[in-house]
Amino acid sequence: MIKITFPDKNVRQYEAGVSALDIAKSISEGLARNVLSAEVNGEVKDASLPIGEDAKIRFFTWNDTEGKATMWHSSAHLMAEAVEFFYPGAKFGIGPDIENGFYYDIDFGDRMVSENDFAKIEKKMLEFAREKQSFVRKEVSKEEALKYFTEKDDEYKLELINDLNDGEITFYESGSFVDLCRGPHLPNTGIIKAVKLLNVAGAYWRGDETRKQLTRIYGITFPKKKELDEYLVKLEEAKKRDHRKIGKELELFTFSQNVGLGLPLWLPKGAQLRERLENYLKKVQTEAGYLPVITPHIGNVKLYKTSGHYDKYGSDSFQPISTPVEGEEFFLKPMNCPHHCEIYKSKPHSYRELPIRYAEFGTVYRYEQSGELHGLTRVRGFTQDDAHIFCMPDQVKDEFKAVMAIVMKIFTALDFEDFIVQISLRDPDDKEKYIGSDENWEKAETAIKEVAEESNLNTVIEYGEAAFYGPKMDFMVRDALGRKWQLGTIQVDYNLPERFELEYVGADNEKHRPVMIHRAPFGSMERFVAVLIEHTAGKFPLWLTPDQFIILPISEKYQNYAEKVLKFLNNSDLRGQIDSRSEKTGRKIRDAELKRIPYMLIVGEKEEADNTVSVRKQGEGDQGTLTWDAYVGSMQDAIEKEMQKR
RNA sequence: GCCAAUGUAGCUCAGUUGGCCAGAGCAGCUGAUUUGUAAUCAGCCGGUCGGGGGUUCGAAUCCCUCCAUUGGCUCCA
Known part of the structure; x- marks a missing residue:
């Protein structure tokens, strides 16, 4: 019997050779279903690996970064298996998990792979996932490892193996795919329920510009379809914040x-x-x-020779500017x-x-x-x-x-x-x-x-x-x-x-x-x-934003009043404009909202009569009516608050 | 610089397997409208379909090439 210590310091006895997965099962079926990998005496391991001696154990699930890493690393293998199915003879570089998902660098030979091929690969991945393929870990000698990949004619794996020491080499086999890999991996592929390949890119082998460029396929997987959908929505939302898009929209x-x-x-x-x-x-x-x-x-080339910039970057820079004087050259700094x-x-x-x-x-x-x-x-x-x-x-x-x-x-x-x-x-x-x-x-x-x-x-x-x-x-x-x-x-x-x-x-x-x-x-x-x-997302703080407010006269009749308000606000160190277009108020509001102008000041008959403005806050709606002074006061307060952070 | 995808009016996009003078919405201009908390109506203007070359009776659509954009890789003083 061995002693297993849990993170809460609880200790339980188990037969030697028990796996983390077995231990999880002894606690609850639910936990066992969610375990992706486990930390045994400080090392992240396959949850299915037998434990031979007393150990401290910690389970990793989808809620842990380690669990996600295991999931995504296994997903890379799953993708490789699907890729090998469609492109036999493809050679594989490295396929790690990354912050959001995973990638695999693959040499497809003469074949071209583009995003159009993703659908079939994704489908095949899900098929393999449903088979609940287990990841079988095998310790192999360097000789065996080299033999396997020599037969497979995968020079990339051979290069990786050559950098490893005999005795520390392991293979993982899932379905028909065998990979050189340290692990750990999921108990089985069935945990992967949703798959999305995101993009293809060229990537130099081992990050070296002088070496062959492999095809990198990025992807991400989830244990629930719903999570994938949420992730994709999040990605779409993020794209809306792209400064190139907002810079265009807001004319920055x-x-x-x-x-x-x-x-x-x-x-x-x-x-x-x-x-x-x-x-x-x-x-x-x-x-x-x-x-x-x-x-x-600009500065004389001599200056950059002194600094060392010339030697370091001279040939990759904008080239020197010559002058009518023989031999005289200037660099853009x-x-x-x-x-x-x-x-x-x-x-x-x-x-x-x-x-x-x-x-x-x-x-x-x-x-x-x-x-x-x-x-x-x-x-x-x-x-x-x-x-x-x-x-x-x-x-x-x-x-x-x-x-x-x-x-x-x-x-x-x-x-x-x-x-x-x-x-x-x-x-x-x-x-x-x-x-x-x-x-x-x-x-x-x-x-x-x-x-x-x-x-x-x-x-x-x-x-x-x-x-x-x-x-x-x-x-x-x-x-x-x-x-x-x-x-x-x-x-x-x-x-x-x-x-x-x-x-x-x-x-x-x-x-x-x-x-x-x-x-x-x-x-x-x-x-x-x-x-x-x-x-x-283009909603700048008040102290920075180009226009802090926009005055929206209900109709032409209130243009004079709007101008008076503008003058007053300008004199109070606030900046903004009047939307004098012959448009309906709803339209002016919409345009101002889209331009992320923090405050819309609507002025019409009522406001003119009581010397007020009707305040609408961007993204929040109608704020009620304020006198000029009260509005300026509230703006000054808001800016003052921002100043305190500065 | 490298790999891949994309490239149709200022912007966002349609354009079936190549086939009549290339379309829409928004923006812009003109006019009407005088408007109350996220799009008033009408008319007009606007494109040698990224550039060049080729295939074809005929090319936005197919091929080549160059350019640019996007996603990565490499680089980043």
Whole structure:
């Protein structure tokens, strides 16, 4: 007999060799039906695996992320089985579970697979699911494993097996499909009740651009059909928040092929919104001791040779601009830092002046790959809310923390609650990609790691995500479809000060090298506004929204009164317009609602008689009648409330 | 840059197996209407069907190519 300990510390005795599934059954049939996998002594395992010794056990169901992972990983196998049925000879790469579902990378040879083929594959998957195929785990020797996939002629699996050690290789067999796999898997495929293949995409084998591109099929499965339907509805809803769609509807920005790919054109309403964000940050920065600077959009190529940008990105950038002078070349600036370094160098500095904080909304140009361009989130010309802090080494931490405070302030002000703080460090296996000495990198990485530890934020470390001159702390926020985008960023840099030979005179009357902190709380105005649009679905807070109200006169007769109201509101620092069209009120309301204008002020005979406005709130309907003063008061209160968050 | 899908008026979309001068709604313009909490009515304007090439008696529809968009991959100073 063995002792099984449950998460609630309860202990029960079982025969050795009992499976997690058996144990679940001994508790209740219902639990047994819902168990997808189990954690046995800290490791997630097949629920059907025999347990030979005393163990701590935890069951995973659909309500656990581990349970979902098991479900989706098994679904990848199920899909592979169906794919193999229709495309015998297809070769399989990897097929993991992901945050929402799973994918499998497949080499179909000469055959083309598109979304048109999904229906039959889905149908076959459900068929196999209904057969309640069990996942049979087999430990195999490396030799056996290699033999199997050599016969199957699957070079991808062979490559994977070659990277594994003998004795740690397992196969899983479900139906006719055998896969190299660590597991764990579902007790059987019958748990999968609803299947949806979502899209196909090319994906390089092992993420390596120089290797063959496989066909990746993404899918998701559910234990209930209803959950799939709900998921699909959610996806549709998310698409409605897409900033590209709302940006068009609300006339915030546009693109023109005549101007160029990835070069956004800000329309008046978008420009107003952006300007308010910029003014807000300018105010915060002034309070935090930043000094404004302004630099040109181009710079001599020499500048970027000094900074290292030329070597690193020169050939993939917009190409240099030549001048009538032989050999003279300018670059569109891809970064503001070299310019700011030159400003720093324009005069000698004393340690007493430090830290110096130069801030600029600097527009930069980068030749992003055409396939990467995406609305406002990935563009070729964008404006960074950039600043560079030049400080002494012992000031780095305090300065870094102060910048973090600004980022957090902004995120709080705009209700960005769901963000990831990512520590982006060097790829330890590929130091060639970076400039600067190991010593400098150590110092910079240590500083960031220490600051992160001292903050109360949950951070994740990503290796290989650093900038080429230094490590970063990146603030990642998701868009409507769950894609992560880097917004705020703070970077510690010991390298550029060296390259630009920046100096200050210390208390010891000797020359010292300052440390640079690059930082951009919004990241770029373009990307930030894009994410803001998706988070708010275009319903911006009052302090930001282009029009706070619109006055809707019932008819032409009340145009004069409407103008008086407008003047009064404008004088009270509120902004809005009059809809003077010869339309019915219902129509004006509908249009204002669709434009997400927060307040509609309906004025007619009654309102004119009592000097009031009839207030309608976007999305909420009629709010009753208020005097001008009362309305202004309520608006000021609402804005005041928003200000407190700022 | 790579893989796949898509590309018809400013926007959203119809256009059967290739067959009469390419359609609708919204937007825009003109006129009528003077309107009370999510679409007033009528008329007009607007497209060389993404560009180019080809097949055909005939192409928005079939083929090739280029461009762009979308979803991924790679990249992201």
